[in-house]
Amino acid sequence: xxxxxxxxxxxxxxxxxxxxxxxxxxxxxxxxxxxxxxxxxxxxxxxxxxxxxxxxxxxxxxxxxxxxxxxxxxxxxxxxxxxxxxxxxxxxxxxxxxxxxxxxxxxxxxxxxxxxxxxxxxxxxxxxxxxxxxxxxxxxxxxxxxxxxxxxxxxxxxxxxxxxxxxxxxxxxxxxxxxxxxxxxxxxxxxxxxxxxxxxxxxxxxxxxxxxxxxxxxxxxxxxxxxxxxxxxxxxxxxxxxxxxxxxxxxxxxxxxxxxxxxxxxxxxxxxxxxxxxxxxxxxxxxxxxxxxxxxxxxxxxxxxxxxxxxxxxxxxxxxxxxxxxxxxxxxxxxxxxxxxxxxxxxxxxxxxxxxxxxxxxxxxxxxxxxxxxxxxxxxxxxxxxxxxxxxxxxxxxxxxxxxxxxxxxxxxxxxxxxxxxxxxxxxxxxxxxxxxxxxxxxxxxxxxxxxxxxxxxxxxxxxxxxxxxxxxxxxxxxxxxxxxxxxxxxxxxxxxxxxxxxxxxxxxxxxxxxxxxxxxxxxxxxxxxxxxxxxxxxxxxxxxxxxxxxxxxxxxxxxxxxxxxxxxxxxxxxxxxxxxxxxxxxxxxxxxxxxxxxxxxxxxxxxxxxxxxxxxxxxxxxxxxxxxxxxxxxxxxxxxxxxxxxxxxxxxxxxxxxxxxxxxxxxxxxxxxxxxxxxxxxxxxxxxxxxxxxxxxxxxxxxxxxxxxxxxxxxxxxxxxxxxxxxxxxxxxxxxxxxxxxxxxxxxxxxxxxx
Ligand SMILES: Nc1nc2c(c(=O)[nH]1)N[C@H]1C(S)=C(S)[C@@H](COP(=O)(O)OP(=O)(O)OC[C@H]3O[C@@H](n4cnc5c(=O)[nH]c(N)nc54)[C@H](O)[C@@H]3O)O[C@H]1N2
Ligand SMILES: Nc1nc2c(c(=O)[nH]1)N[C@H]1C(S)=C(S)[C@@H](COP(=O)(O)OP(=O)(O)OC[C@H]3O[C@@H](n4cnc5c(=O)[nH]c(N)nc54)[C@H](O)[C@@H]3O)O[C@H]1N2
Ligand code: SF4
Ligand SMILES: [Mo]
Numbered sequence: 001x002x003x004x005x006x007x008x009x010x011x012x013x014x015x016x017x018x019x020x021x022x023x024x025x026x027x028x029x030x031x032x033x034x035x036x037x038x039x040x041x042x043x044x045x046x047x048x049x050x051x052x053x054x055x056x057x058x059x060x061x062x063x064x065x066x067x068x069x070x071x072x073x074x075x076x077x078x079x080x081x082x083x084x085x086x087x088x089x090x091x092x093x094x095x096x097x098x099x100x101x102x103x104x105x106x107x108x109x110x111x112x113x114x115x116x117x118x119x120x121x122x123x124x125x126x127x128x129x130x131x132x133x134x135x136x137x138x139x140x141x142x143x144x145x146x147x148x149x150x151x152x153x154x155x156x157x158x159x160x161x162x163x164x165x166x167x168x169x170x171x172x173x174x175x176x177x178x179x180x181x182x183x184x185x186x187x188x189x190x191x192x193x194x195x196x197x198x199x200x201x202x203x204x205x206x207x208x209x210x211x212x213x214x215x216x217x218x219x220x221x222x223x224x225x226x227x228x229x230x231x232x233x234x235x236x237x238x239x240x241x242x243x244x245x246x247x248x249x250x251x252x253x254x255x256x257x258x259x260x261x262x263x264x265x266x267x268x269x270x271x272x273x274x275x276x277x278x279x280x281x282x283x284x285x286x287x288x289x290x291x292x293x294x295x296x297x298x299x300x301x302x303x304x305x306x307x308x309x310x311x312x313x314x315x316x317x318x319x320x321x322x323x324x325x326x327x328x329x330x331x332x333x334x335x336x337x338x339x340x341x342x343x344x345x346x347x348x349x350x351x352x353x354x355x356x357x358x359x360x361x362x363x364x365x366x367x368x369x370x371x372x373x374x375x376x377x378x379x380x381x382x383x384x385x386x387x388x389x390x391x392x393x394x395x396x397x398x399x400x401x402x403x404x405x406x407x408x409x410x411x412x413x414x415x416x417x418x419x420x421x422x423x424x425x426x427x428x429x430x431x432x433x434x435x436x437x438x439x440x441x442x443x444x445x446x447x448x449x450x451x452x453x454x455x456x457x458x459x460x461x462x463x464x465x466x467x468x469x470x471x472x473x474x475x476x477x478x479x480x481x482x483x484x485x486x487x488x489x490x491x492x493x494x495x496x497x498x499x500x501x502x503x504x505x506x507x508x509x510x511x512x513x514x515x516x517x518x519x520x521x522x523x524x525x526x527x528x529x530x531x532x533x534x535x536x537x538x539x540x541x542x543x544x545x546x547x548x549x550x551x552x553x554x555x556x557x558x559x560x561x562x563x564x565x566x567x568x569x570x571x572x573x574x575x576x577x578x579x580x581x582x583x584x585x586x587x588x589x590x591x592x593x594x595x596x597x598x599x600x601x602x603x604x605x606x607x608x609x610x611x612x613x614x615x616x617x618x619x620x621x622x623x624x625x626x627x628x629x630x631x632x633x634x635x636x637x638x639x640x641x642x643x644x645x646x647x648x649x650x651x652x653x654x655x656x657x658x659x660x661x662x663x664x665x666x667x668x669x670x671x672x673x674x675x676x677x678x679x680x681x682x683x684x685x686x687x688x689x690x691x692x693x694x695x696x697x698x699x700x701x702x703x704x705x706x707x708x709x710x711x712x713x714x715x716x717x718x719x720x721x722x723x724x725x726x727x728x729x730x731x732x733x734x735x736x737x738x739x740x741x742x743x744x745x746x747x748x749x750x751x752x753x754x755x756x
Contacts, residue, residue, distance in 0.1 A: 023123035098518035118418020130509035152391030153328035182319020234747030242280035254343030264600020324745035357490035367589030394741025491576030629749035658723030661690030
């Protein structure tokens with residue numbers, strides 16, 4: 001079944017119910033959508049779904065409200081000279097945008113065009129391949145993704161550590177699991193599978209899983225922890241180095257695995273010898289015992305037999321918190337080192353948990369692939385001496401590249417389901433940069449904070465109006481260790497409804513296709529490349545027919561040309577299915593292979609040495625030594641908002657569309673504040689307003705706030721309605737990672753005073 005024209009599942013007139021995939025967030029929950037009069041009216045979890053077991057969250061259940069939102073754009077918009085917007089047909093918008101970009105490229109070269117794919121480039125499988133294919137056709141490599149301001153340390157550390165081609169252990173089979181600064185029960189991200197994480201966690205606890213959580217906030221997931229460490233923010237590297245110290249000192253590592261497959265052991269051992277639990281505990285505001293306990297729980301008794309498939313299983317993963325705090329690469333690197341010294345990689349003869357469904361067939365091998373450089377790849381920025389890294393170009397510095405006054409600056413920005421003014425570090429600079437562009441095009445469902453600056457806003461179809469597949473949740477395993485589906489699950493959904501009557505909305509891939517057509521080049525879709533998952537067969541490049549526009553269904557067929565389970569088979573099982581028909585076991589490594597997992601990377605060891613040389617004091621709230629900025633602002637996610645989305649949906653935001661500034665009740669008392677009071681939060685860079693709320697689950701001295709709220713400064717006095725933008729507090733130029741450019745986005749030193 002590959003219909004040439006996408007036909008929605010529902011007939012417009014009669015009420016009906018349809019299995020589908022929720023794409024409000026990246027978790028791809030299996031849902032049932034009730035349709036009446038051609039519109040979605042109700043969403044519930046699909047009990048028949050074999051991986052999600054009926055799970056949904058309030059965001060998914062509000063898809064009908066999202067689709068029918070009064071602010072939803074039903075037509076693309078063009079900015080007029082007086083700053084107002086008028087509707088423009090999507091065809092005319094593509095004509096004008098194609099022509100304008102053609103002129104700018106002719107004058108300034110293709111490098112003047114940048115693409116920024118963000119959050120909503122994820123739900124639709126063809127969006128990013130089409131966006132990147134268009135950029136490559138144009139001849140520009142200036143693709144900046146939100147990954148570089150998210151968890152860039154993962155990409156860098158995977159590169160410099162190397163991959164294990166047999167893959168990592170899966171959550172569902174593990175004895176021990178460690179989460180450092182992520183909260184998968186709310187974020188659906190990081191370590192616990194995205195398919196009903198709370199059920200999976202409860203089942204795992206029943207099995208006897210030991211959970212270790214390190215987070216300054218006792219999060220929803222931390223409440224399930226057997227061992228919970230509540231450190232100061234930004235101290236993860238010393239804590240993890242001290243855990244390695246304990247594991248090596250007490251010989252709780254897998255000596256046989258290290259001997260055969262790991263290099264740099266002696267170098268790492270030498271430096272972590274200085275990271276005593278007492279030292280790390282003092283820095284992080286913990287006790288030595290807590291760190292020792294965590295280390296022993298993670299490493300267990302160190303059973304080593306290389307062929308013993310019953311040896312302790314587990315994995316240590318981090319989330320956005322530590323990646324946004326200083327030295328995120330090092331945190332992620334030390335986690336890989338912990339996994340490697342404990343031998344937490346799949347051995348010869350073991351079956352892989354997910355041999356692939358929408359992904360190509362796994363071809364796992366018990367062998368390391370060699371480390372590669374983590375940064376310094378390809379072209380550097382012109383504005384600042386920042387290279388491309390394994391996480392891509394440094395999005396944290398894209399504002400500087402747009403504001404650059406020398407030749408070759410970026411003049412055109414295409415935002416693909418993204419919102420720079422809400423999301424980029426240093427919001428005021430981001431605003432200046434956006435205003436400095438010759439052309440800004442956004443593909444956005446509403447006039448977001450960024451779209452209000454755009455020359456053109458291209459109105460997209462929303463998720464229930466387009467076919468979809470559960471690829472993003474499966475493919476994440478290829479990028480991040482310990483992520484993805486623990487079983488060969490896949491789901492396909494056709495479009496459930498047509499777009500609203502009278503609207504003119506297009507899919508994101510169609511926009512790039514339309515531009516390529518007008519600019520006279522072929523659009524080729526490039527498949528994803530594995531970074532850290534199990535080794536897989538390769539997918540083919542997809543070349544699209546440029547004469548007659550293909551249907552989305554046939555684009556999906558092309559993109560999934562090497563799926564282990566053919567898409568036509570997946571199309572038949574509308575409630576999703578686990579394709580456990582085939583067992584694939586890890587093959588033997590090449591006995592002559594000299595490749596090793598590298599745990600002694602000199603740059604990472606140098607960062608560890610820097611930490612030892614750094615002065616520190618055990619900071620307390622109100623501590624005179626930290627008088628200027630006695631608090632640390634950390635990032636967090638709220639259940640009912642998804643970055644900048646959701647906060648304007650009445651069913652989701654309850655009475656408040658803002659992001660509270662959460663503080664420990666004792667800190668509130670110390671500051672003389674009560675719930676709902678307004679405060680001024682000041683970093684070395686800027687100030688924002690916040691509405692305080694008591695949160696006993698926080699460590700003292702911490703203020704925890706969600707990002708992507710608020711708007712431009714002229715709306716600051718609406719803080720109680722729209723919240724405030726924590727990105728404004730971030731200085732992207734004086735405190736940033738030299739390899740990925742990510743600035744300090746968590747553990748930001750701030751002061752808090754009552755607002756006058
Ligand atoms: N201070 C601070 N900053 C942060 C973070 C933090 O923790 N703290 N987190 C960072 C992280 S992890 C990320 S990923 C980035 C996110 O960065 P961005 O992706 O740039 O920000 P979003 O707000 O998610 O932007 C998504 C946009 O897509 C639009 N949209 C919604 N539905 C659709 C659709 O169906 N199609 C299309 N085309 N558009 C749609 C929304 O209206 C919104 O404007 O922010 C980063 N910024
Ligand atoms: N509901 C909802 N779900 C989302 C999103 C959303 O906005 N809302 N955003 C999506 C996106 S873009 C992403 S990238 C993922 C992110 O998914 P996660 O990484 O799980 O994000 P958070 O839930 O913010 O968890 C980060 C945790 O880090 C902690 N933290 C902060 N600083 C530090 C530190 O220095 N050290 C340690 N150890 N911990 C620290 C915070 O207290 C917080 O609990 O979530 C995705 N899912
Ligand atoms: S977790 Fe994400 S995919 Fe699942 S229902 Fe909620 S918004 Fe939808
Ligand atoms: Mo993210």
